[in-house]
Amino acid sequence: MASQTLEIHRSSASMWGTRTGIRSLPTVAKYVDTTTCIGCKACEAACQEWNDLKRVPTSQDGSYQTMPKLQADFWNLIKFNETEIDGNFNWLMRKDQCMHCAEPGCLAACPAPGAIVQYANGIVDVNPDSCIGCGYCATGCPFDVPKFHAKTGKMAKCTLCVDRAEVGLEPACVKACPTGCLSYGTKDDMVALGILRVKQLKDSGFKDAILYDPQGVGGTSVVTVLKYNRPELYDLPADPHVSMGVKIWKQVVRPLGVIAGFLTMFAVFGHYTKYGPKEPPADEGRAA
Amino acid sequence: MTNGWVDIKNADVILAMGGNPAENHPVGFRWFMEARKTRGAKIVAVDPRFTRTAAVADMYAPIRPGTDIAFLLGIIRYAIETGRYHSDYVKIHTNAPFIVSDKFTFNDGLFSGFDDKTHQYVKDTWAYDGDPAKGGSYLLDQTLQHPRSVFQLLKQHVARYTPEIVERICGTPKAQFLKVCDIVTSTGNAQRVGTITYALGWTQHSTGVQMIRAGAMLQLLLGNVGRPGGGVNAFRGHSNIQGATDTAGNTEILPGYLKTPVGQMQTLADYYGSAVPTTLNKQAWASMNYWQNYPKFMVSLLKSLYGNASTKDNDWGYGWMPKIDGNYSWMYIYDDMYRGSSMRVGGKEPGPEGFITFGMNPVGLGPNSKKMIAALSKLKWMVVVENSEIETATFWKAPPEYGGASPAQIPTEVFMLPAANFAEKDGTFTNSARWLQWKWKALDPPGSAKSDQEIVSRIFLAVQALYKKEGGALPEQVLNVSWAYTNPVNPDLGEVLKEMNGKALADLKDPKDPTKVVKTAGQQIDGFGQLMDDGTTSCGNWLHSGVYTEAGNNAQRRNNADPTGLGMFHNWGFSWPANRRIMYNRASADANGNPWDPTRVGIKWNGEKWVGDVPDMKPDAPPGTFGAFIMLPEGVGRLFAAGLADGPFPEHYEAVEAPVPNLLHPKVTSNPVALKFASDKDSLGTADKFPIVCTTYRLTEHFHYWTKHQEAGVLNELAPGFFVEIPEALATDKGIANGSKVRVSSARGSIEGTAMVTKRLPSLNIDGKRIWQIGFPIHWGYAGAKGHTGPLANFLTASVGDPNTWTPEYKAFLVNLEKA
16 A cells, blocks of 8 residues: 655656655664564564455475465565574574665566655555556565565565554554564664664674675665674575666666657657648548 | 563573573563663573574573483582682572581482382471471571581582583583583672573473472572572463462462461361461571461451451351362372372272363363373363363364264263453453553453353352252351452452452551551551451452552553663552562672662662662661561571472482483482372383483464464464474484474374474484484364364373472473374
8 A cells, every 4th residue: 555645755667756855754764683583473463464464374394484485465574594604503583574675676677657666765665556567576676575466466565564654653563573673763773773783793702793784775774683794594685786687677778768759759749840740642532 | 480571681691491481472582682782691591492592592502301400400510619609698698508407318319208108208307407496596607618508518419410410411512511601600799690581391390390499599509589680580371370370270279379278277276387487597687487477368368258257266267168188289180080089088089070171271281181081081061161162172072092082972061151361351460570460351252251250250159049049068168258249240350359459357556556547447458568367357369469459459550660770660560579579689688788789779778778679578677687588487598498399409300201211310210209190091101112302382473272273363374283393313314304294102192293304403412322302382282273273282291290389291201203
């Protein structure tokens, strides 16, 4: 559900959004500390309930993570990874969801005007009224997030609970998190929190702890504290970028297309003013 | 908990052992994380499995199920050998200086006084020298050097538990064990504090109470009991299980942990003789002996039970109280039911013929479900008060190999009374921190479901009416009960809480100034300090007194002001006893009443009185008057305790079903006084047939045996079916693939589940032998919503248990594993 009140910073297949510049909104972000996540899945349940998502049946196939990956009806998933690092066994848990990129690949890839929007506060959202369900956004996403919903024929993903955010509430997952591993606030505050936690981790021996806020997509509105600077251990891409194809489409082909469109219109208009309307040959008219 | 949930944030070290708090207490677990974020606290998880708690702990150490005592005594040895214990604290706040009778011995796994025939201890040698009861006074050696001092005896007792022995018994690699020792004993001083948290991973063993005692002894040695950030903290299994125990949820206690009278105590005087301690420490740090007030609590309880019928002339109605003739804890009851006779009266009496079960699913949660089902099949009638059709209510629907049968073959007539769930009724939850917090009904119960109090009241009033009409055995017991509620068939729980708090029945005078009336007749009392033993007060539970005073229902208080900054929140709800947030808090201060750590003040002496938390001490008694442990006749904490059934010191015993003999004393392998039963359904397995150690546990996604009854809802999808966690190398050995079907069998039966092959379960090297352990969660059963049923974990567990609490040994038993 798209927000009715937030101004739109950017909109898919459009040159610009609706942002007036009269009001200013800070970019919001969610903070995820994987070192205090206990994998309780309260965030998963809260997400399902708040967003009225349909129950997705699962089966026990030999893991605590019973949902293999995000679904059109399942937007928030804790990924459980058992791994040995430097001789120490680890059970890593990481909250998977839309990262709300500052430079969203989905928005760039989307051909339907206004189907994917980025609000003034940085939240990236699908507008089902405009979505044509083509799935291009999924190919544009370096995190494999948007999913096609077979029933609605639209794409679906985490909205960062934009309906809560627009009235000043934290997302449902943050509200439900029992350990304080999730926080919500301005991006600046969340980054500051992350830097503090990373420093604590470094002081307690995790020398390469990082705050995952990948700059390849302009930074994200979900910043994640990782104990090990090896994002792949957490099922995260090490250096996510919007794919070259989408970039060429967005930055070269589309503008070229727009220019070509304008040139065509210009040419048509010029031709018209110079030569006037095309007159049918006299004998053709008669033959009709 | 001696302390509270929020108080965990004050700890420097948190030892999570015998529990998996991240899994089972995720909301309270926030305070673990808070302690680490704000104080840099170190969290140590010791568990057979690498759990959700271990995943976020600073350190994890593996341990073989059931060997926690060896591990803890190993830490105690390390603390004593390295001097990393809080010696000033130990000298004034524990019985370390007390001299023990030279008749007390410990040889080859047995303490003195063991009776071979009854398999019980005669405990008279477990005593101090200098018995005040015989006019003497305790002998003390403040230097702790006397060879018979508790301290030296303890040192000698734990000397065997070297890191090498711990490794050979527990399977914990020596280096890891020493690292745990180092972190935990870093709190053995005035500057630092550590807490120990545990749950059913300690309780549910045949040595469960001694495991907890070993933890408590370690905390006493480290000087951590009574201090903010310290304590011995039991995490209870349900939101109100603490309230249930406080209110006589167990067979051996009355409300407020008063003792259930037994047969030979025919008068109150007999009863007091065994219940009220008189053997007092009269020396420096004399005992305040708070239990001397026992008669005030007891008479007030009798007044609340029997009202005006309770008078001085009839011993306040004590004669009407049921006197038990033996052990009526649940494993005994089901054993009686199954055998059809009561073992307590020589096997002559028939077993129970009827059974009412309230909010409890014995077939699911009891051990050895097959025996349980056979027991219920012998009843004439059974009433199940529940909100779902649980296994107990449908016991004949069990698989045939577990005793399921056509109703025609079973004489039991079953009545199901639909009950409201917790959100469908008002009332209090008493949490693990002893906080009574009121909750308001969120919605009406569906259909004809009724609240527990209405069901109890209607049954009681119907029985009473029958007695009035037709008479019956022991009519006074039923007819004299006071039932003075505004709406007798559905009492308002606020009214019940008022009754529990207690009130004045006559004007109460100020003991210091008899001309002053502190309470007029009919007023709610302020706390148990005002209770009387002359019939002028009534009180349903002295321990909860203070919860509903003239100021109103204090369980409803929601003021989150916290002037201490330590998370005490004295105006939030009500914490028993007396709104005290940290028990034994006198021990948070030194001999002069100064806090060990001025930044974490439990209480301190300001020259006139104790300030800080509600003092666990007479508020105006200067330091040195009384010992810190006011409920104990010694007045100090017990490193040596004569009260338990299985020894004054903990000792490593193997589980009743164990994969190896006891390394320390092979002739006494398991607890010599463990609770066992001898029916034909009580078979025990041996390691040759069942070589694998198994343990059971819960999942955060499920609530006990309830979640599987939810047709819709997301929780069942988050943990959708029964599984067996199997170490990777064992799975390879047996050719078991992750996600495939496996069969687990014990001497009681076998069940099938999905294999979860994982590195989180280590293989253990036990004295040179590779021992495997597996585990599974308990949440499934044959009753439930379509698609969410599964096998009952307790088909495999045994009816054996701890000799003090009679709690079953669910956490360590033997099984075999094969591909299904």
